[in-house]
Amino acid sequence: MQTNKTFFLFFVFVVLLVFLFLFGAHAQVKVERWNRFEISLKGPVTGNPFTENHFSAIFSNNSKRVSVDGFYDGEGNYLIRFMPMELGKWNYITVSNIAALNHRSGLFTCVAPNNANHGMIRVADTYHFRYEDGKPYYPFGTTAYAWIHQGPELEEATLTTLKSSAFNKIRMCILPKYYTYVTNEPLFYPYEKGDGKNRWNFKRFNPAFFRHLEKRIDDLNALGIEADLIIFHPYDKGHWGFDSMGKENDLLYIKYLAARLSAFRNVWWSMANEFDYIKSKPRAVWDDYAAAVVGHDPYRHLCSIHNGSVYYDNWKPYFTHVSIQNGAPVEDFGRAGLLRDVYFKPVIYDEVCYEGNLPQRWGRLTGQEMTAAVWQGIIAGTYVTHGESIKGNGDTIFWAKGGILKGESPARIAFLRTLLENGPGPLHLADNWKDNQTAQTDSTYYLIYLGKPKQKEWMFSLPKKGGPPVGTKYKVDLIDTWKMSVTPINQVFETSKADGYRIYDKNHSLVSLPDDSYLAFRIHLIK
Numbered sequence: 226m227q228t229n230k231t232f233f234l235f236f237v238f239v240v241l242l243v244f245l246f247l248f249g250a251h252a253q254v255k256v257e258r259w260n261r262f263e264i265s266l267k268g269p270v271t272g273n274p275f276t277e278n279h280f281s282a283i284f285s286n287n288s289k290r291v292s293v294d295g296f297y298d299g300e301g302n303y304l305i306r307f308m309p310m311e312l313g314k315w316n317y318i319t320v321s322n323i324a325a326l327n328h329r330s331g332l333f334t335c336v337a338p339n340n341a342n343h344g345m346i347r348v349a350d351t352y353h354f355r356y357e358d359g360k361p362y363y364p365f366g367t368t369a370y371a372w373i374h375q376g377p378e379l380e381e382a383t384l385t386t387l388k389s390s391a392f393n394k395i396r397m398c399i400l401p402k403y404y405t406y407v408t409n410e411p412l413f414y415p416y417e418k419g420d421g422k423n424r425w426n427f428k429r430f431n432p433a434f435f436r437h438l439e440k441r442i443d444d445l446n447a448l449g450i451e452a453d454l455i456i457f458h459p460y461d462k463g464h465w466g467f468d469s470m471g472k473e474n475d476l477l478y479i480k481y482l483a484a485r486l487s488a489f490r491n492v493w494w495s496m497a498n499e500f501d502y503i504k505s506k507p508r509a510v511w512d513d514y515a516a517a518v519v520g521h522d523p524y525r526h527l528c529s530i531h532n533g534s535v536y537y538d539n540w541k542p543y544f545t546h547v548s549i550q551n552g553a554p555v556e557d558f559g560r561a562g563l564l565r566d567v568y569f570k571p572v573i574y575d576e577v578c579y580e581g582n583l584p585q586r587w588g589r590l591t592g593q594e595m596t597a598a599v600w601q602g603i604i605a606g607t608y609v610t611h612g613e614s615i616k617g618n619g620d621t622i623f624w625a626k627g628g629i630l631k632g633e634s635p636a637r638i639a640f641l642r643t644l645l646e647n648g649p650g651p652l653h654l655a656d657n658w659k660d661n662q663t664a665q666t667d668s669t670y671y672l673i674y675l676g677k678p679k680q681k682e683w684m685f686s687l688p689k690k691g692g693p694p695v696g697t698k699y700k701v702d703l704i705d706t707w708k709m710s711v712t713p714i715n716q717v718f719e720t721s722k723a724d725g726y727r728i729y730d731k732n733h734s735l736v737s738l739p740d741d742s743y744l745a746f747r748i749h750l751i752k
Contacts (some may be wrong), residue, residue: 226514227444229495233590234265239413242563243556243716246741247620254331254332254333254334254728255333255334255335255336256309256333256334256335256336257335257336257337257338257339258309258310258311258312258335258342258344259309259310259338259342259343259344259345259357259487260308260309260335260338260342260490260492261306261307261308261489261516262306262307262308262315262333262488263304263305263306263310264282264295264304264305264307264317264319264329265302265303265304266302266303266304266325266326266329267301267302267325268280268297268301268302268303268323268325268326268605269301269323269325270300270301273428273429273482274295274297274303275428275429275430275477276428276477278297278303278321278322278323278326279320279321279323279349280294280295280296280297280303280305280319280320280321280323280326281293281295281305281319281320281321281606282305282317282318282319282320282468283317283318284309284315284316284317284322285315285316285317286311286313286314286315286316287313288311289310289311289609289669291307291523292523292616293305293306293307293483293484293487293488293523294313294480294483294484294485294521294555294652295319295321295326295484296481296485297430297432298374298432298436298610299432299433303326303692305319306484306485306488307486307488308459308487308488308489308490308524308535309333309335309564310357310411310524311335312335312337313334313335314332314333314334314335315322315332315334315335316330316331317330317331317332318330318395322648324499328428333590338358341499342490343357343358343360343450344356344357344358344490344528345355345357345490345491345524345526345527346362346451346493348527348545348546348570348571349361349526350651351570351571352565352569352570352571352572352606352607352651352653353569353571353606353651353670356547360530361646361650361651362393362398362572363587363608363642363645363646363651364393364394364451364608364610365392365393365394365599365608365638365639365641365642366379366389366392366393366394366395366396366451366453366573366608366610366611367387367390367392367394367396367610367611367612367613367623367635368395368396368415368575368576368579368610368611368612368613368623369383369395369396369397369507369623369624369625369626369627370396370397370398370402370407370455370458370460370498370624370625371397371401371402371411371625371626371627372395372397372441372626372627372628373397373437373438373441374401374402374409374411374412374413375409375626375627376412379621379626379627379628380441380627382627382628382629383416383623383627383628384444384445384448386623386627386628386629386630387445387450388448388645389641390635391635391638391639391642391643392611392635392638393449393450393451393642394450394451394453394610395445395450395451395453396451396453396455396495396498396610397452397454397455398437398455398458398460398498399415399454399455399456399482400415400457400458400461400465400467400468401414401465401626402458402460402461402468403460403461403462403464403465404625405585406614406616406625406716407625407626408461408590409534412437413431413433413434413437414431414433414434414465415430415431415434415467415478416430416431417429417431418431418690419431424465424466425466425478426464426604427468427470427471427474427478428474429674430478430481433690435481435482435485437665438486439485439486442454442489442491442492443489444585445491445623446489446490446491450491451491451492451493452489452492452493453493453495453575454486454492454493454494455495455497455498455531456478456479456482456494456495456496456497456518457475457496457497457498457500457503457506457514458497458498458499458503459498459499459502459503459504459533460498468503468505468506469505472480472510475506475514476511476513476514476517479514479518479521480517480521483517483518483521483522484668487522487523487524487526488524489523492526493527493528493529494518494522494526494527494528494529495528495529495530495531495548496511496514496515496518496528496529496530496531497511497530497531497534498531499531499532499550500530500531500532500533500537501532501533501534501535501537502533502534507669508537510529511537512541512543513581514539514566515528515541515543515544516529516543518543519543521643524549524610525545527533527545527546527627528543528544528545528600529545529546529548529573530544530548530743531549531550531575531576532548532549532550532551533550536549539568539570540567540568540569540570544570545570545571546570546571546572547564547568547570547571547572547573548566548573548575549572549573549574549575549576550574550575550576550577551574551576552574552576552577552578552598554577554601554602555574555577555597555598555599555602555609556598556603556675556676557601558661558662559605559654559657559661560601560605561574561601561602561604561605561607562607562653562654562657562661564605564607565607566657567606567607570603571608572606572607572608573607573608573609573610573612574602574607574608574609574610574660575596576612577598577610577623578590578598578612579595579612579613579614580592580594580595580610580611580612580613580614580615580632580633580634581613581614581622581624581632582614582615582616582617583616583622587614588614588624589614591603591633591667592632592633592634592637593633593634593677593707593742593743595632595634595638595742596633596638596641596706596707597676597677597743598717598745599611599634599638599641600641600672600674600706600745601675601676603641603645603651603652603664603672604652604654604661604662604663604664604672604674605654605657605664606651606652606653606654606662606664611634611635611638612624613630613631613632613634613635615631615632617631627690636709637706637707637709640706640709641706644672644704644712644747648666648670648672648747649666649667649670650666650670651666652664652665652666652672653665653666654692655671655687655688655691655692656688656689656690656726657659659688659726660688662674662675662676663687665691667691668691668692668693668697668750669749669750670748670749670750671746671747671748672689672745672746672747672748673745673748674706674745675742675743675744675745675746676743677741677742677743678742678743679738679741679742680738680744681737681738681740682735682737682738683735683736683737683746684729684730684733684734684735684736685699685718685730685734685736686727686728686729686730686750687720687727687728688727688728689725689727689728690724690726691725692720692728693720693728694720695720695722695748696719696720697719697720697750698717698718698719698720698750698751699717699718699719699720699748699749699750699751700713700714700717700718700748700749700751701713701714701716701718701736701746701747701748701749702714702746702747702749703736703738703744703745704743704744704745704746705739705741705743705744706743706745706748707741707742707743708741709718711747713734716734716736717751718730718734718748719731719732
């Protein structure tokens with residue numbers, strides 16, 4: 226009897242040690258806020274695991290329950306990715322129609338993020354953006370549609386270029402692109418090969434394609450760059466058929482994409498590039514597709530839809546901001562702000578033509594024109610995305626394939642970004658009815674842009690609307706937006722009583738200007 230009792234106590238002790246070991250192992254798993262926690266389980270490979278095996282998990286803490294879709298990653302691997310939004314302990318339990326994947330539970334601890342992790346981007350103050358932790362975010366983006374389909378050498382060159390640039394967002398296609406200047410076959414395809422009659426099996430994804438995409442998204446995140454992912458585009462035209470898979474397969478693709486990528490904090494969803502040029506998809510279907518993206522994304526990443534010739538219904542609730550293709554709004558003063566008053570959302574002019582030397586009209590802006598377009602957007606309280614289509618030796622154009630930036634505008638755009646980020650906050654037109662050159666945060670800070678016209682002299686003048694009281698003192702810097710210089714004006718300006726709709730310096734002083742275009746003024750309150 227004593228032997229049995231001893232054995233029983235020993236057995237209980239061993240079980241307790243195992244339990245404590247397993248519990249301790251789970252308890253020691255720590256994940257930064259807004260980073261990824263991943264569950265990886267082995268499951269069946271028979272049949273079609275992409276469509277027949279359902280796998281999800283419920284994550285909960287003291288106040289929240291979040292349901293997250295899992296996905297099949299090939300070779301019997303089933304994954305769930307979760308981005309914790311709140312600190313503290315999180316528990317999870319899996320749900321599946323497969324016994325090996327069902328009712329698996331565990332926990333981890335969400336800890337404070339490091340200094341480089343500011344979380345996801347959110348809409349702020351109706352027309353602007355900020356990180357989840359409150360840090361302002363001003364989108365200074367660029368475009369490289371097919372850069373992730375060019376092979377390691379060129380892709381790494383693109384990342385090196387981006388690292389030394391000031392761009393903090395990049396517009397990029399998920400699916401490969403077959404278009405002028407981009408006709409190479411990618412290393413990876415999103416689907417497995419089909420049978421003799423069908424080139425692709427749209428019910429079976431190629432995990433290697435998506436793993437490569439994920440690596441590049443993480444590479445961008447390490448550089449502080451948001452990945453504005455274009456889900457569909459018209460640049461296929463039957464070459465692969467990825468633009469005409471049918472609605473059922475499109476929705477399956479969206480669900481798989483969201484399951485894999487929603488836990489990446491630097492992801493933005495762009496439903497399409499030039500949605501109206503994808504002739505296989507009628508206009509009405511985009512509501513269903515946008516609803517599917519939002520429905521499968523538990524974190525509600527930023528989401529937009531990009532037009533060709535015709536705008537979409539950007540006020541619909543799926544869309545957090547407005548993505549516009551149109552160069553006209555940023556060719557002159559004040560136009561860019563008009564769409565703010567239509568949509569009451571942040572407006573990003575994601576294509577206003579490109580700095581380049583191509584024969585096509587969309588690819589031949591000068592560096593000065595590209596830079597001026599970005600300034601016109603910023604002054605109006607909107608944002609403008611850069612693109613470069615300079616063709617040199619070979620056919621590697623940054624807009625198409627990435628690589629090396631050759632243009633003159635990126636450095637000037639970086640200069641503008643520094644000016645904006647060193648200021649007190651996002652800008653809006655001070656008086657959008659009568660003064661489309663003067664932007665302000667409030668009466669303590671103004672930015673005035675003169676654009677291309679040259680002036681011999683300048684008189685201190687502010688709009689009465691939102692302006693300062695009499696006797697307010699300011700200092701002024703002269704900015705050359707092309708030469709990237711800031712020159713303090715050695716004078717204190719003091720406001721007088723409003724004269725009509727304007728407020729002038731009490732002495733009506735004149736400042737002589739250099740014989741240059743693209744000048745601006747930065748006006749600071751003297752405290």
